[in-house]
Amino acid sequence: EAGVAQSPRYKIIEKRQSVAFWCNPISGHATLYWYQQILGQGPKLLIQFQNNGVVDDSQLPKDRFSAERLKGVDSTLKIQPAKLEDSAVYLCASSLGMGVYSGANVLTFGAGSRLTVL
Amino acid sequence: GIQVEQSPPDLILQEGANSTLRCNFSDSVNNLQWFHQNPWGQLINLFYIPSGTKQNGRLSATTVATERYSLLYISSSQTTDSGVYFCAVERESSNTGKLIFGQGTTLQVKP
Numbered sequence: 356e357a358g359v360a361q362s363p364r365y366k367i368i369e370k371r372q373s374v375a376f377w378c379n380p381i382s383g384h385a386t387l388y389w390y391q392q393i394l395g396q397g398p399k400l401l402i403q404f405q406n407n408g409v410v411d412d413s414q415l416p417k418d419r420f421s422a423e424r425l426k427g428v429d430s431t432l433k434i435q436p437a438k439l440e441d442s443a444v445y446l447c448a449s450s451l452g453m454g455v456y457s458g459a460n461v462l463t464f465g466a467g468s469r470l471t472v473l
Numbered sequence: 474g475i476q477v478e479q480s481p482p483d484l485i486l487q488e489g490a491n492s493t494l495r496c497n498f499s500d501s502v503n504n505l506q507w508f509h510q511n512p513w514g515q516l517i518n519l520f521y522i523p524s525g526t527k528q529n530g531r532l533s534a535t536t537v538a539t540e541r542y543s544l545l546y547i548s549s550s551q552t553t554d555s556g557v558y559f560c561a562v563e564r565e566s567s568n569t570g571k572l573i574f575g576q577g578t579t580l581q582v583k584p
Binding site: 446 | 516577
């Protein structure tokens, strides 16, 4: 089974520029997560989708971050305009889905997209 | 929100040694997962263990939900075990799959 695919792996931009990250989850996984991991910290959830609907975006800085999962499969996370503090690894994860059974929320992560904002 | 505390923050072992990593959480949970982040940044799911004990090779985990802690045991450590170990939990009242991560334990295994 193919894993969670993310691109690009690395991106360097100037502050105030924009950037977009793409994620393709494991086939059949209804739930998709975007996490932000700042160096030396644990991942922090930015947004969670169930199919193409948003379940939780309470920690997404909506003035600069946006995300979509239009057809309930792959997803794009965008930052515009970027700030220095957005330098981090953006991790995408997927799971079978909420409430299917107790183990359906086991997360599988992609390799991440490392963003450096100069 | 729920607090997740991991200890120790850093651990250095000689190859072949055993270790125990601890995760304390401040509220009742229905979902607890342990992850290993390798030196290249890839997060690998080790265990889904909201309660009870599981074993997978040299690794085992125990969660005592009533006392709000979980332990990850690594036996006969190898250099490939190096990296950061994260505990992540979901509040019992949530049921959305939203995991809150601890700060991690950084493990270095020396040959």
